[in-house]
Amino acid sequence: MKSVQHPRRLSGAVALIGVTALLVSGCTREEASTPSSSGTAEASPGITDTTVSLGISSPLSGATAGPGSCTVAGLDSFLEAKNAEGGFTFGDGKTRKVTLEYLDDAYDPAKAVANFRQLVNKGIFAYVGALGTPTNAAVMPIANQQEVPQVLLTAGAGEFSDDQQANPWTSGFVPTYTTEGAAFGKLLVDANQPITVATLVQNDDYGTGYLDGFQSAIEGSQVKVLDSATYEPTDTSVDGQVTQLAASKADVLLSAVSVTPLQVGVLTKAQSLGWKPRIFLPSNTSTPATVLQPGGAAAYPDVYTPSFAKTPASPAFANDPDVQAYNTAFEQYGSKITKTYTPHCAWSYAEGAVLGEAFSTMEEPTREAFMTSLRSISGFQAPLLLDGITIDTTKEDQAAVFTVNLVRYNGTGYEPVQGY
Amino acid sequence: MAGALVRLRAARWSRPALALVVAVLLVLLPLVSSPYVNYQVTTMAVFAVALLGLNVVMGYAGQVSLGQSAFIGIGAYVAGYGTTHGWPLLLTFLLCCLLPGVVGMLVALAAARLRGLALAMVTIALPIVGTPVAKRLSDVTGGSQGLTVSWLDPPSWVALADDQWRYYVVVAIAAVVFLLTRNLVRGRVGRSFAIVRDNEAVALSMGISPYRTKVLAFTLASTIGGASGFLYLAVVQYTSPETLSFGTSINLVVAMVIGGSGSIAGAVLGAVYYVLVPVLAGQLDASRTALLSGAFLLLVLFVLPGGLVSLPRRVQQLLTRRRRRSATPSDDPGDRTGTPVLTSDGRTP
Numbered sequence: 036m037k038s039v040q041h042p043r044r045l046s047g048a049v050a051l052i053g054v055t056a057l058l059v060s061g062c063t064r065e066e067a068s069t070p071s072s073s074g075t076a077e078a079s080p081g082i083t084d085t086t087v088s089l090g091i092s093s094p095l096s097g098a099t100a101g102p103g104s105c106t107v108a109g110l111d112s113f114l115e116a117k118n119a120e121g122g123f124t125f126g127d128g129k130t131r132k133v134t135l136e137y138l139d140d141a142y143d144p145a146k147a148v149a150n151f152r153q154l155v156n157k158g159i160f161a162y163v164g165a166l167g168t169p170t171n172a173a174v175m176p177i178a179n180q181q182e183v184p185q186v187l188l189t190a191g192a193g194e195f196s197d198d199q200q201a202n203p204w205t206s207g208f209v210p211t212y213t214t215e216g217a218a219f220g221k222l223l224v225d226a227n228q229p230i231t232v233a234t235l236v237q238n239d240d241y242g243t244g245y246l247d248g249f250q251s252a253i254e255g256s257q258v259k260v261l262d263s264a265t266y267e268p269t270d271t272s273v274d275g276q277v278t279q280l281a282a283s284k285a286d287v288l289l290s291a292v293s294v295t296p297l298q299v300g301v302l303t304k305a306q307s308l309g310w311k312p313r314i315f316l317p318s319n320t321s322t323p324a325t326v327l328q329p330g331g332a333a334a335y336p337d338v339y340t341p342s343f344a345k346t347p348a349s350p351a352f353a354n355d356p357d358v359q360a361y362n363t364a365f366e367q368y369g370s371k372i373t374k375t376y377t378p379h380c381a382w383s384y385a386e387g388a389v390l391g392e393a394f395s396t397m398e399e400p401t402r403e404a405f406m407t408s409l410r411s412i413s414g415f416q417a418p419l420l421l422d423g424i425t426i427d428t429t430k431e432d433q434a435a436v437f438t439v440n441l442v443r444y445n446g447t448g449y450e451p452v453q454g455y
Numbered sequence: 456m457a458g459a460l461v462r463l464r465a466a467r468w469s470r471p472a473l474a475l476v477v478a479v480l481l482v483l484l485p486l487v488s489s490p491y492v493n494y495q496v497t498t499m500a501v502f503a504v505a506l507l508g509l510n511v512v513m514g515y516a517g518q519v520s521l522g523q524s525a526f527i528g529i530g531a532y533v534a535g536y537g538t539t540h541g542w543p544l545l546l547t548f549l550l551c552c553l554l555p556g557v558v559g560m561l562v563a564l565a566a567a568r569l570r571g572l573a574l575a576m577v578t579i580a581l582p583i584v585g586t587p588v589a590k591r592l593s594d595v596t597g598g599s600q601g602l603t604v605s606w607l608d609p610p611s612w613v614a615l616a617d618d619q620w621r622y623y624v625v626v627a628i629a630a631v632v633f634l635l636t637r638n639l640v641r642g643r644v645g646r647s648f649a650i651v652r653d654n655e656a657v658a659l660s661m662g663i664s665p666y667r668t669k670v671l672a673f674t675l676a677s678t679i680g681g682a683s684g685f686l687y688l689a690v691v692q693y694t695s696p697e698t699l700s701f702g703t704s705i706n707l708v709v710a711m712v713i714g715g716s717g718s719i720a721g722a723v724l725g726a727v728y729y730v731l732v733p734v735l736a737g738q739l740d741a742s743r744t745a746l747l748s749g750a751f752l753l754l755v756l757f758v759l760p761g762g763l764v765s766l767p768r769r770v771q772q773l774l775t776r777r778r779r780r781s782a783t784p785s786d787d788p789g790d791r792t793g794t795p796v797l798t799s800d801g802r803t804p
Contacts (some may be wrong), residue, residue: 096745097702104742138737139744144601144698145691146733149495153734156491172601173693194600239590240598267587372742 078400081160087123087394088134089114090154092147092174093166093189095139095372102319105379106166106189107137108369112380113387113418116364123391126398126408133390137372144173155183161405164208164386166379168192168241171205179204184402186409187386187435189379191215191319193244196434204406207434208386212241212291212317213248215341218439219289219315220252222339226455229257233285233312235276235301237293238265245291245317261285266297273297274304281310288312295320302330313337313455318378318439323448333446341439342449343424344381349448357418385417389426389435392417421451481626490618494690495730497622500629501686503726506711507636507719508679513708514717515640516672517652518567519574521704522581526555526677528589528699530684535602535694536595548628551685552678559677560670567669582701589696601695604688625686632682637719639675648672713755715764724763 081088091110094103114133117123122132136154140147147170151162161184165171168190175195178185179202187208188195196207223230234249236242242265250260262283264276273292277300280288288305292298298320305311314335320326321340332338345352347365352358361384369380393409412435415426421440428435442449485493509523530551537547566577589596596602609620639645647668650658655665688694697703706729714725736747759765 095742100745107742137741139733139741141702141733141744142697143703144693144695145498145687148691148693149491149498149730149734150737152491152494156489168599169601169693169695169697172603172695173691176603176605176692192600238587240593240600269583269587 076399076401076404079160079402079405080155080158082131082400084129084400085122085131086134087131087160088136088158089161089163089390090136090138090151090157090159091163091165092138092140092150092154092170093164094142094170095137097141099142099167101373101375102189102377102379103139103142103166104373104375105377106164106383107135108365108372109380109383109385110164110387111135111137111372112361112364112367112369113384113391115368116360117387117391123394125394125400126396126404127400131394140167140170142167142170144169147171148173148177151177151185155181159183161186161402163187163390164189164383166190168194171195175202175205182402184406184409186406187389189382189386191241191244197432199410199431204402206409206428208389208436209382210341210343210434210436210439211248212244214434214437215317215439216245216248216250216289216291217252218248218341218441219339220249220258222441222452222455223258223287224253224256227257229259230287230455231259231261231283231285232287232289233261233280233283234263234289234291235273235280236263236265236289236291238267241293242291245289249289266292268294270297273300277301277304278308281305281308284310285312287315289315291315291317293317293319295325298326299330302326302332302335306331306334311335313339316340318342322377323444327444332444338444339441339452340444340449342378342442343421343436343439344378344385344419345421346378346448347381347419348376351448351450361419381419385419388417389415389428392426485619485622490616493618493622495734497618497625497690499723499726499730500626501683501690501726502707502710502729503723504629504632504683504686505680505707506714506722506725506729507633508676508683509707509711510716510718510722511636511640511648511679512672512676513711514721515645515652516648516669518669518672519571520578520673520676521575521701521708522562522578523676523680523707524701524703525581525585525699526559526680527684527687527703528582528585528694528696529555529558530681531688531694531698532589532596532602532684533681534685534688535597535604538604538606538688539602548682548685552681555681555684556674556678559680560674563670563673563677567666567673579701579704582699582704585699586696586701589699596696599696601693601697603693606692607689621689625689628682628686632679633719633722636675636679640719644671709752713752713762715762718762718764721762721764728763 091107093106094100095107114135118132122130124130136157136159138150138153140150151174154162162178164187166189171188171190172194174185182204184204186206189209190207191209191212193211193213195205196211199206234246236246262280262285264280266273266276290298290301292301298316311334316338318341327338345355345358347358347361361381365380389412392412392415393405396408397404410428413427413429417426424436424438424440426435427437430437441452443452484496505523505527509520512518512520533551533554534547537550562581566574569577590599607621607624608617609615613620640648647658647663650661650663651665651668658665658668687698710725710729713728715721732748732751733744736744739747755763759769
């Protein structure tokens with residue numbers, strides 16, 4: 036009897052695959068691009084006289100879902116608010132509305148590539164603002180091969196910005212980890228006094244990036260690193276490392292820990308040992324509600340973090356027109372995608388404005404023209420950026436934002452800092 | 456009785472016919488579909504091979520393994536290293552199978568002494584240890600930024616695009632791996648797997664060493680996993696420590712159960728699920744893909760506890776029940792004795 040049942044089961048399954056294959060093959064290959072009704076140059080896919088379509092694939096589920104969702108929500112808020120005002124004015128004199136297609140890659144490179152191909156297949160004009168180093172690294176060669184803009188990425192690794200000759204279709208948006216580390220170093224050097232430092236960094240190239248930036252900034256100064264420790268992102272506790280570093284009694288702790296619960300652990304452990312240095316936190320684990328308050332950061336003399344964008348919830352910026360515009364737009368559009376704030380929401384909102392700036396000088400509806408405009412922005416004051424920080428895309432080896440300000444925790448939020 | 460004979464005959468010719476139809480479809484598919492569709496179908500082939508490996512150890516030999524992603528990762532890294540160093544393709548492929556196979560065997564030599572949850576814990580260690588090791592060996596693996604390759608472009612004498620060429624290469628290798636594995640699990644080795652899975656004491660009494668059988672199953676699974684790592688690199692052209700991540704292993708186990716454990720076709724269906732469901736969920740609502748995938752998982756487990764592979768049988772079962780009900784309104788229990796088929800959920804229809 037079994038011999039009768041088995042083939043039937045197999046053939047049924049095979050039939051099912053066949054049906055699936057047929058369904059999938061329903062979408063046949065189309066080589067023709069969207070024809071342009073006007074202009075000298077033929078329009079690239081995804082752009083018409085009235086619309087432009089953009090795409091993004093970020094982690095919207097899994098461990099990185101918070102920041103990932105924000106890279107979509109902030110961008111969507113800016114674009115939709117602008118669409119509601121009538122749309123973006125382009126360099127060719129036309130006004131176009133922008134649509135944003137977003138997909139979830141769960142921080143998986145294979146899915147990111149699939150999503151990228153899916154978006155290109157749907158005819159996006161450009162791929163913008165995606166979060167994640169491995170996911171974007173997997174997409175980068177394909178984007179450059181197919182000459183699809185993969186721009187203003189929310190990834191702190193240097194590789195998306197430091198060789199624009201090799202990857203002309205890719206650009207980063209946020210400052211790299213090295214930039215952040217260097218900003219810390221500079222603050223200490225500028226104090227012009229002997230300062231001792233202990234460092235705790237992730238044991239991979241993210242951590243190395245941080246440390247490299249910091250060390251090259253303090254080279255030859257009175258700042259000395261007494262002790263260093265590393266941790267693995269999979270560690271469940273860094274108490275051992277903190278105890279080791281506490282023995283150095285350093286004045287400053289550079290805690291480049293990128294895992295939120297571990298950063299909270301650093302803050303609680305050091306004070307329980309009676310060690311209260313000034314603390315430097317990286318931008319991705321410095322949110323007051325999720326790191327500083329649970330970690331009891333108020334116990335430390337100072338907690339610094341690099342920042343380039345205003346915190347919309349901070350009372351200090353309550354009357355800022357940009358922040359008010361952001362809050363209105365986010366309430367109306369972004370909150371449909373995520374309700375939890377991470378700095379990435381503000382960053383990607385500003386990124387929307389950078390896109391608008393690039394559109395405004397784009398004279399032909401082509402990807403080439405878009406890249407040219409995007410690569411020639413300098414001194415642009417995007418909304419939500421802190422005073423003194425501007426967008427500059429003309430540097431061949433830097434992300435669009437390559438300066439950071441340091442801010443200090445004041446018990447509730449962050450305020451600008453004038454020195455050590 | 457005559458009906459059964461007709462059905463038997465029908466099954467005999469319909470099976471090769473269907474296989475032929477599918478083969479023709481698979482050959483024609485990349486020529487008419489977009490690069491995106493080709494990429495997705497090729498990815499399905501990659502994960503079908505990975506699931507096949509997992510199926511050998513979990514479905515056929517009945518041993519829990521939560522470490523399959525580590526072997527995909529090792530395979531992908533070997534392929535990446537070989538490609539960047541200009542090794543011949545065949546040598547790279549063999550090493551992609553061999554190295555994960557050796558690692559799998561070494562782990563299995565120790566792990567196969569354990570059972571159930573203890574065994575699961577040991578296999579979890581592979582991705583948990585593998586991810587940081589891959590990050591640390593940055594000279595070989597490129598660290599957390601991963602390894603990007605430009606590889607497997609179509610040769611000049613073939614008028615195919617990149618995606619079409621890679622599709623044919625990957626699907627052809629996958630088909631060979633499937634054929635070999637199918638023959639293996641249907642033969643002596645497969646029968647010893649089944650006995651070890653069902654009752655180790657019986658296996659011993661028949662002169663089959665459960666320990667050796669388990670080690671063999673693990674080694675096979677990791678070798679096949681390594682082959683799928685090679686295919687993974689061919690498709691994605693990139694690998695990073697994320698490939699080894701524990702999450703991938705868990706998702707593979709889920710996909711295997713959904714496809715149908717202990718079944719060759721189940722591995723294919725599992726791969727279709729693995730690739731297609733996140734895409735469909737993303738079409739519905741991209742910010743709730745995890746939730747929608749979870750709902751689908753529960754649905755399958757409730758309706759088809761035997762996995763997607765039991766769908767045709769299940770449908771047929773329901774149809775027969777309805778037909779029988781309309782034929783004999785007075786529900787005659789004696790009628791049931793004629794169908795001694797046990798369904799996957801253990802009840803007679």
